[in-house]
Amino acid sequence: MSSSPPPSNLGRRGLRNAAIMSVAMLLLMFFLYFRMEKSQRDEMADEIFGGLAGAAILYVVSVGVGYATWKYREALEAEKEERLVEKLDAKNKSGVRSSSLGLPFEEVTKGIASSPETVIVETWLDDSTLERLEPAMLESLGKSRRIRVYVLNPFSPSVTRRGRDRENKKGPEENRQSICGTLEYLARVAAKARVSAPVLPGLLAKPAASPGKLEVFCYDSLPSFSIYSWHDRAFVGFHLEGVKSSEGTHLEVDLRVGLGPQLTAHIANLGQMPSLVAVDLGRSIESQMEALRMAVPDCPEIEGAFAAAGPSKPASPLRYLVPSAILGMVIGLKTKRLDEKGGGGDGEV
Structure with a gap:
């Protein structure tokens, strides 16, 4: 653009x-x-x-x-x-128009506020990012427009992998809470958008415009990149090791050529995944945790299993030395007894 x-x-x-x-x-x-x-x-x-x-x-x-x-x-x-x-x-056959270090929030917020439909694909969104996007999202929803947001299923094994990529010190359970925080924040944004303007008395009363549609989905897949797209334009970030996607390099992509159709196909594939779960922002997020957990085929049954998903600790050498020591003591005692019996027999002869 x-x-x-x-x-x-x-x-x-x-x-x-x-x-x-x-x-x-x-x-x-x-x-x-x-x-x-x-x-x-x-x-x-x-x-x-x-x-x-x-x-x-x-x-x-x-x-x-x-x-x-x-x-x-x-x-x-x-x-x-x-x-x-x-x-x-x-x-330009690649479709890449420009690049920038970090997500260009000014361009993204303008696009969200002016576009009839916006698509955001992320692992999860921290509060600072959501606070910068919220005014544009409310403006778009106030104009009866549509916003779709895809974030990781909090029970997906990819949550642990992405945590390792970012080299954060949080465990899988804390990363899962970060995703739940994203869902709760988006639920509050949807609630604000549903609040209608005060009704004016008498002949000045006007019918309130229907609020826009904020749709949130949780996917179970290893995330490839983040996407902020509208019209024929998108900003794409990459999940590099040790870097938050919003702080890394972003490419401005024309969705009509080159990389653009591949991004559009990626979003379409996410929308067709059998494990995709639509989050009801009108209900408590906590009440939907079981449905999210059941949507992940290889989800651990107990909470402690998430901690077990981290890198395994090396086994202690004592684990192998103790059995050998006990076995050696037993063999030594038996040998001593046999020697004592053998010595007593020779004395009697």
């Missing part, structure tokens, strides 16, 4: 020049009028008023011509830039 061209100063210059010329003409006529004798003033009155009328007409015409020229120049510049962007996109 190209940025709009800067507004032209041609219109402002036209208005300023027309005003200056009109004022100058008006002052000149008044100067000439008062320099004339009384008899000449009466004769020239009609001509002066005609001149004023002509100046007014000239001013109106100048303003109209200046405004029309201004709008024409702006439209022409916008069309040239749009054609240039189309030519560049046609040559």
Whole structure:
């Protein structure tokens, strides 16, 4: 999506020049009028008023011509830039338009607020990210638009793997709580969007617009990248080791070519996964934990199994030395007894 061209100063210059010329003409006529004798003033009155009328007409015409020229120049510049962007996109087969370090929140919030439909794919979203996205999400929902959010199922084994990738010191259970916090935050956003404006009394009352649709899904899959998409544009981040996706490199992608259709297919595949769970934001998140757990085929049955999913500790050497020591003691005692019996027999002979 190209940025709009800067507004032209041609219109402002036209208005300023027309005003200056009109004022100058008006002052000149008044100067000439008062320099004339009384008899000449009466004769020239009609001509002066005609001149004023002509100046007014000239001013109106100048303003109209200046405004029309201004709008024409702006439209022409916008069309040239749009054609240039189309030519560049046609040559760019990869679909990657630009790159940035970190998620460009300003661009993302503008896209969410202006797009009829927004799709967000993440592992989970921390509170700081959600706080920056919330105003744009509420604005979009207030305009009866649709937002879809995909986050990891809190019981998915991928939660543990992603925790290792980020090298965070939290365990699987704490990461699961982070996802639950994301779901609860989104439920609060949906609740705010459902609150209708106060009804005005009498004839001023207006029917409240229906709120938009905030849909949240939990997927069970090893996350490949984060996606923030709308219209024909998306920002893609990567789940690199030791880096939060929102702080890493992001690519601006044209969804129509190159990498774009692959991202669209990835989102479609997530939506068709049998283990995908639609979260009901109108209900308590805690009450839906069992349904989320049952959607993961290899989910551990007990809470302690999540901790067992971490890297295994090396076994202690005593585990192997103790049995050998006990066995050696038993064999040594038996040998001693046999030696004592053998020694007693030789003495009797």
